[in-house]
Amino acid sequence: MAAPRVLVLPYPAQGHVIPMMELSHCLIEHGVKVTFVNTEVNHRLILGALATGDKELGGVDMVSIPDGLGTGEDRKDLGRLTDSFSKVMPGELEKLITSINADGREREKVSWLIADVNMAWAFPVAKKHGLRTAGFCPSSAAMFAMRIRIPEMISDGVLDERGWPKRRGAFQLAPAMPAIDTSEFSWNRAADAKGKPIIFQLILRNNAATHLAETIVCNSIQELEPGALALVPDVFPVGPLSSDKPVGCFWAEDASCPAWLDAQPASSVVYVAFGSLAAYGAAQLVELAEGLLLTSRPFLWVVRPGSTGEQHLEQLRRRAAPRGRVVSWCPQQNVLAHHAVACFLTHCGWNSTMEAVRNGVPLLCWPYFTDQFLNQSYICDVWRTGLKVPLPPGAAHGTGLVGRDVVRDKIEELLRDSETKARALALRDLASRAVGDGGSSRRNLRQFLGLVRGSES
Structure with missing residues (x-):
């Protein structure tokens, strides 16, 4: 019985690569083959950091596709990066899937795409080629819930059609969720004035494609975000993720x-x-x-x-x-x-x-x-x-x-502040229980692994 092979596609930034690499190691430990898709620039950074540290990626097959930007262009400009990869990467991902699945070796064919929910545009590409799809949320469940609720926030007069706040002050999406000032919505704090509309439109496109995922897992804990997770019952927390293997750092770690x-x-x-x-x-x-x-x-x-x-x-x-x-x-x-x-x-x-x-x-x-x-x-x-x-x-x-x-x-x-320290230690114990035997994250992760491995043939 051949082990399933999945493509894993993160948003091209360090904070997205790391948790998806941790998830990839977990998949490999449970008999799933992983092909990890970075942009060409990030691919080179990771391999360079690994070479410096003389480490390997623990069985993760690394491949890359272009993001559309040229050599030396500023990839910290998230608006520019988003505009470029949105135009280029769908076609490049399709070519990658076609190339992998056209080699005639049945056991090497890709059966799943696990994509960052910030790259949900990839789900239609995967479906076109008969792949099953899952989403991964590298942020809090609260962030995902807020993003998904943008249409309601517009109709309720919280946002205008461009994503800008229509009123100032604290905003709370639901009880037991954190409140933030309306000036601090993530899509308005992600780029300069030119880039903000690009980021917002990407979020709307991703929202429209999210329903194509069979399931979504997130790097959080049920007991840590009960209010947010109640708003997105189809999102299953499997965190906190961790790994003792290399997690795709862009720079070499100081061993001292x-x-x-x-x-x-x-x-x-x-x-x-x-x-x-x-x-x-x-x-x-x-x-x-x-x-x-x-x-x-x-x-x-x-x-x-x-x-x-x-x-x-x-x-x-x-x-x-x-x-x-x-x-x-x-x-x-x-x-x-x-x-x-x-x-x-x-x-x-x-x-x-x-x-x-x-x-x-x-x-x-x-x-x-x-x-x-x-x-x-x-x-x-x-x-x-x-x-x-x-x-x-x-x-x-x-x-x-x-x-x-x-x-x-x-x-x-x-x-x-001894009380703050005591609360931090209490959350440590909560996290330990969640990933331990019988814990909420352990159960969700086992269910997710069973879904992916169920595609074995």
Whole structure:
């Protein structure tokens, strides 16, 4: 009996690749063959990072298709990237499926497409070629529910036809869900003025195609988001996902981090990381560095490649020493699981949020764009496992300035807050139960695996 082969298609960004790679490893462990489809640029980044670390992808077959942008074009401009791949990738995906399934070897043919719900345009392509389809939501269930409810939000007068808020103030989609300001809807915090309509139209197209998925799983926990999941009963949480295999990082991980953490006292280290896209100016990085130094605590700070100039990065490294350590990328799940880590200063990306939940780490929230403000609302207002960094006007996009004294004071406030720490530990236990024997996520994952493996022939 041949094992089924699936294509896995993430949105072409680091925060989407990682959880879908974790899901892919889980599929492989249960006898499913996985072909992981990256854009050509991301494919090269991942292979380059793996070569540096001398690692392999644990049985994941990596392939790539073009995103339509040329060499050197700015792929951090999500509006430009979205406009390009929306035109080019459907045809390229179709050619890939045709090529794989035309080789005459029945056991190598693709039977499923598991696509990021942000790439739901791929479902009609898959159906055209007889593939079964499943969706994967890499964000919170609340984010997915809000996206799906855009037509109702328009008819209720919350949004206009372009996705812009028609009124200012707090908005809550349903009880037990986080509230956010209407200025912080993710589609209006994802790009510049030119790119926002492109992002919004992609969401509407994806919404229209989502019904073609036989099932949708998300990287969340039933008990963590009951209000949101009640609005989308066809979405099944299987998180928090994790893997001890490489997860498709775009940059090589600094292998010295574990040893450095081993040398620090328990619950002493401030871990600082802002993900793969957040960008802050040199002045803000200086204020952050000085604020960290003012705490008189050891800190591990990820400043990813390309986020600041090499000369400035070297200055930050020298200023941080000897108490702090600045690295370009690190094994974040291992860092957050380390007994030396006391708190996490974060952009509130969903992967980072779930990794902190899994390890019981309190959060200091500094969101930058997209769904990060909604995630901050969960952390600070619903779960109460973290505090907000007070942002001046414009700080969310790197133009305002958060001073060093603010950084120091909020870190100290968080680390003095024993109740917040206790709530973070309670969520850690909740997550452990969810993925353990008989847990809600374990049951959902088993059901999903059974669906995919049921296509064996």
